[in-house]
Amino acid sequence: MRFALVCAAALIAAPALADELVASNGNDSVRLSNSPCTSKAVLDQLKPQFRETMHDATATVDGQSFKACWAVHGDSAHLLYEDGDQGLIPLTDFKIPKSA
Numbered sequence: 001m002r003f004a005l006v007c008a009a010a011l012i013a014a015p016a017l018a019d020e021l022v023a024s025n026g027n028d029s030v031r032l033s034n035s036p037c038t039s040k041a042v043l044d045q046l047k048p049q050f051r052e053t054m055h056d057a058t059a060t061v062d063g064q065s066f067k068a069c070w071a072v073h074g075d076s077a078h079l080l081y082e083d084g085d086q087g088l089i090p091l092t093d094f095k096i097p098k099s100a
Helices: 002-013
Strands: 020-025 028-036 055-061 064-073 076-081 086-090
Touching (some): 055 076
Antiparallel strands (some): 020 028, 055 064, 064 076, 076 086
């Protein structure tokens, strides 16, 4: 749990250093942003009290890009996609992108 808080704090407190984190598996990747969730399709799936906790995310799978939002859930990033699909990815899988 402490690591989850450190990751969340890194995204929130050091935007110049880590505006984004990326987890990759081959050509597939998930990119977490520190920006608030802007996907109306995702926000409409959530109760109002959870909307403020969500941040923007994108996933690229088999060359297709998918819009999502995420929040810290224990030691994982809990992703909610526009189509209602969900996923958990361990926070330890995320790194600062090389281009940053």
